[in-house]
Amino acid sequence: xxxxxxxxxxxxxxxxxxxxxxxxxxxWKIGLTGANGSGKxxxxxLLRGQLLPxxxxxxxxxxxxxxxxxxxxxxxxRAAIEYVLDGDSELRRIETDLAQAEAAHDGVRIAELHTNLxxxxxxxxxxxxxxxxxxxxxxxxxxxxxxxxxxxGWRMRLNLAQALMCRSDLLLLDExxxxxxxxxxxxxxxxxxxxxxxxxxxxxxxxxxxxxVDHVAHIEQRQLTLYxxxxxxxxxxxxxxxxxxxxxxxxxxxxxxHMEDYIRxxxxxxxxxxxxxxxxxxxxxxxxxxxxxxxTPFSFSFRPxxxxxxxxxxxxxxATGYGGKNVLEGIELTLRPGERVGLLGRNGAGKxxxxxxxxxxxxxxxxxxHEGRGLATGxxxxxxxxxxxxxxxxxQHMMRLDPSAREQDMRNYLGGFDFRGNARNDCSALATTPCxxxxxxxxxxxxxxxxxWQRPNLLLLDExANHLDMEMRYALMCALQEYDxxxxxxxxxxxxxxxxxxxxLLIDGGRLRPFDGDLDxxxxxxxxxxxxxxEESGTGRETRRANRAQAEAERQAxxxxxxxxxxxxxxxxxxxxxxTGEKKLLEARLADPAFYGAGNGxxxxxxxxxxxxQAALQGxxxxxxxxxxxxxxxxxxxxxxxx
Numbered sequence: 001x002x003x004x005x006x007x008x009x010x011x012x013x014x015x016x017x018x019x020x021x022x023x024x025x026x027x028w029k030i031g032l033t034g035a036n037g038s039g040k041x042x043x044x045x046l047l048r049g050q051l052l053p054x055x056x057x058x059x060x061x062x063x064x065x066x067x068x069x070x071x072x073x074x075x076x077x078r079a080a081i082e083y084v085l086d087g088d089s090e091l092r093r094i095e096t097d098l099a100q101a102e103a104a105h106d107g108v109r110i111a112e113l114h115t116n117l118x119x120x121x122x123x124x125x126x127x128x129x130x131x132x133x134x135x136x137x138x139x140x141x142x143x144x145x146x147x148x149x150x151x152x153g154w155r156m157r158l159n160l161a162q163a164l165m166c167r168s169d170l171l172l173l174d175e176x177x178x179x180x181x182x183x184x185x186x187x188x189x190x191x192x193x194x195x196x197x198x199x200x201x202x203x204x205x206x207x208x209x210x211x212x213v214d215h216v217a218h219i220e221q222r223q224l225t226l227y228x229x230x231x232x233x234x235x236x237x238x239x240x241x242x243x244x245x246x247x248x249x250x251x252x253x254x255x256x257x258h259m260e261d262y263i264r265x266x267x268x269x270x271x272x273x274x275x276x277x278x279x280x281x282x283x284x285x286x287x288x289x290x291x292x293x294x295x296t297p298f299s300f301s302f303r304p305x306x307x308x309x310x311x312x313x314x315x316x317x318x319a320t321g322y323g324g325k326n327v328l329e330g331i332e333l334t335l336r337p338g339e340r341v342g343l344l345g346r347n348g349a350g351k352x353x354x355x356x357x358x359x360x361x362x363x364x365x366x367x368x369x370h371e372g373r374g375l376a377t378g379x380x381x382x383x384x385x386x387x388x389x390x391x392x393x394x395x396q397h398m399m400r401l402d403p404s405a406r407e408q409d410m411r412n413y414l415g416g417f418d419f420r421g422n423a424r425n426d427c428s429a430l431a432t433t434p435c436x437x438x439x440x441x442x443x444x445x446x447x448x449x450x451x452x453w454q455r456p457n458l459l460l461l462d463e464x465a466n467h468l469d470m471e472m473r474y475a476l477m478c479a480l481q482e483y484d485x486x487x488x489x490x491x492x493x494x495x496x497x498x499x500x501x502x503x504x505l506l507i508d509g510g511r512l513r514p515f516d517g518d519l520d521x522x523x524x525x526x527x528x529x530x531x532x533x534x535e536e537s538g539t540g541r542e543t544r545r546a547n548r549a550q551a552e553a554e555r556q557a558x559x560x561x562x563x564x565x566x567x568x569x570x571x572x573x574x575x576x577x578x579x580t581g582e583k584k585l586l587e588a589r590l591a592d593p594a595f596y597g598a599g600n601g602x603x604x605x606x607x608x609x610x611x612x613x614q615a616a617l618q619g620x621x622x623x624x625x626x627x628x629x630x631x632x633x634x635x636x637x638x639x640x641x642x643x
Contacts, residue, residue: 001025001060001632002047002170002198004224008055011042020056020224024217025573026169026632029192029199031209031231034219036441036469040202043219044068044172047200060170061636065089067168069176073155075148080138083147083158084129087165091122120167132161135187136180137347153179164191171195174202178466182492183346183526204470206231207494228577300416300452300475305485308337308457309372312486313358318367320357326365327353329510335458339486342501344515344522346529349507351490355381355462358488378456380464385443390436394419394446397435401450413453417445418472440467448476457485465493494519565631572628576621583617586610 002024009017016039024030032040045051046058048066067087076083086092094116101109117123133143136157142150147158156179163171173192177185189211192199200217203209209216209231216227216234227234263280311334318331327350335341335358343351356362357369359379389397394417398410411431414420419431430438435446444467451459459480465473473493480487480500491497497519504522506515515522589595590610 001629003059004056005059006056007053007058007224009039009042009046009051010054011039011051015054015222016042017219017224018222022217022224022226024198024200024215024226026198026635027196028215029195029213030201031213031216031234032200032202032219033216033231033234033470035471038219040219041174043224044174044200044202047170047172063636064169065166066170066172067163067166068172069156069163069174070159073147073159077146077148079144080147080150080158081126081129081133081143084132084161084165085125087162088120088125088167090120090167091117091125094120094122125165129161129165132164135184135191136161137184139348157184160188168197170198170200172200175204176201177203177205177208177492180492181347181351181463181490182344182494182497182522185492186523186526187530204465204468204473205493205495206470300413300449301479302452302483302485303455305457305483306376306455307374308485309374311336311370312372312375312458314370315357315364316368316370318357318369319365320353320362321365322353322362327510328357328507328512329366331357331367331512333505333512335486335488337457337486338484340500340502341486341488342497342504343488343490343507344504345507346526350510351507352381352462354507354512355379355460355488355490358458359460375458376454376456377458377460378451378454379460379462380447380451381462382466384447385440388435388443388446391434393430393432393434394449395431397446397450398453401453414449417449419446419449441469441472444468445472452479459483459485459487461487461489461491463491464489465491465496565635569628569631569635572624572631576624576628579617579621579624583614583621586614586617590614 004020004022007017007020008015032043034040042051046053047060048068094113098110098113098117101113121128130140130143134140138154138157147155150158160173160176163173176188180188185205185208189208192201192212199212201209201212203212213230215229216231218225218227218234218238227237229237313333313335315331315333318333319326319329320331321327331354343354345351353362357364359377359381361379392400394414395407395410398405398414399407402410411420414431420429430442435443438446444464448464464476468476473496477496477499480496487500489497489501504515504517504519506513506522517525
């Protein structure tokens with residue numbers, strides 16, 4: 001297990017987490033959440049051994065293999081599939097040893113290494129790597145292409161494939177969906193659900209988190225708090241905890257006010273001085289409860305859209321593409337005021353191409369396009385971040401966009417996007433700071449702010465949620481729900497699509513057509529399409545069948561050996577959860593002053609009974625944890641034996 005003991009972690013003199021003690025068990029899938037700068041990336045660095053704790057300990061089994069996604073990919077001449085295979089470091093080590101043994105004509109060593117290759121499933125490794133590339137949206141012909149031939153976003157996908165190729169015990173993923181589209185996100189969800197190791201996942205996509213995690217570790221006010229369940233469960237539990245905390249805070253404030261009032265009235269009176277001093281000491285010893293605070297720096301809305309023609313835009317028998325080759329043909333599309341359209345389609349189907357056509361960035365190669373008089377288009381795409389003037393601040397961008405507007409109105413507007421202040425002397429004073437040093441999320445917020453200010457009556461959004469944190473995504477979703485213009489949205493964030501779109505269109509096979517269903521139906525459609533492609537592909541079919549049979553046999557053998565241990569571990573975990581919960585409730589009761597008040601203080605028998613129960617629970621918990629550790633070590637031994 002991963003064990004935090006009184007852990008303190010600081011960066012640059014700033015304490016990120018302090019006094020954290022908790023356990024993360026093998027096989028758990030944990031979503032790591034918290035505000036930007038709260039310490040999520042630093043915690044990943046700590047797990048990878050790049051940082052050391054300032055105090056306390058972080059321990060996990062020494063034999064664990066940790067996988068993570070590299071943030072940079074050099075322009076290598078190495079083939080993409082070979083780069084992905086590099087993720088299995090043990091495979092590469094055995095291959096190197098085998099080459100040396102063959103060069104030395106060491107027959108015994110060669111036989112031993114071939115046995116090792118079979119034990120780790122090396123003969124199906126290339127097939128697994130190809131399946132990862134396919135799942136992440138690469139074409140079959142891409143497997144042999146050099147890494148240097150791919151753009152930055154596709155290289156990030158290669159890094160992700162390499163991390164997934166690693167036969168890891170602990171997988172660290174930091175925003176893995178940022179460079180993916182919806183069909184790839186859905187594939188990755190399924191892969192992570194089937195992953196048998198321990199997962200720590202940072203993501204701002206709430207549906208992705210819901211589908212992948214069974215626990216959430218939340219960083220807040222320098223504490224790391226563990227919640228059981230999905231991300232939605234975490235939001236509900238945290239809301240209940242904050243409500244309770246606020247109630248306790250308000251109750252304590254009333255008690256403090258009462259005590260301070262008593263001290264003010266009787267401190268100078270000789271007959272009451274002792275009681276007043278007693279209350280002063282009680283106030284000094286009192287552990288103060290902080291007020292519950294849930295706030296977001298983002299608060300904005302769309303200005304009323306300009307008067308809209310009907311229809312806004314119409315395309316008849318349209319075709320478009322690049323370099324003389326059509327990507328889309330037979331386009332029939334009419335957009336009317338107030339329509340909210342979500343675009344679906346597999347990677348490379350042409351969603352961004354259609355958005356560019358609607359925005360006027362590319363032209364039709366056939367057919368007709370008719371724009372209504374008064375059409376005002378707002379277009380957001382990732383490449384637009386590059387058009388921001390790096391030497392200018394958000395306020396300067398706004399003044400260039402609308403010279404006639406009042407500066408204070410612009411400042412107030414930018415404040416809704418968390419661009420505030422006059423100088424960058426703190427983390428939020430960004431309004432007058434040149435945007436060249438901004439993060440991807442800050443640049444995305446600025447680009448959205450500039451678009452929204454122009455009052456478009458047709459909004460074209462191509463992956464607007466990339467780089468945005470959870471709070472900004474929620475603010476954008478709320479603003480889009482209230483927007484009174486028409487909208488066409490491409491996004492891998494299903495929560496955004498579900499909340500903001502009334503109609504879905506599918507691009508498939510170079511054609512645009514209505515999609516009759518919801519996003520769950522679309523997930524099923526993608527699964528069917530993937531199965532059909534695999535069935536139609538004759539190349540390597542027998543090899544894949546043999547690999548599946550071998551893998552299934554190995555899986556069944558491993559399951560047979562592991563099943564009794566896993567079952568006992570699950571039973572222990574259930575008991576631990578119950579005992580720990582009861583112990584917390586009991587301790588809260590013992591710590592409650594009301595328990596010792598009038599009518600209870602003399603009941604020593606009840607007090608002794610509670611203390612006895614507390615000691616019994618502590619003993620059971622310690623005994624169960626020792627047994628859990630012993631069983632876990634047996635499981636790890638079996639895993640090493642089976643490769």
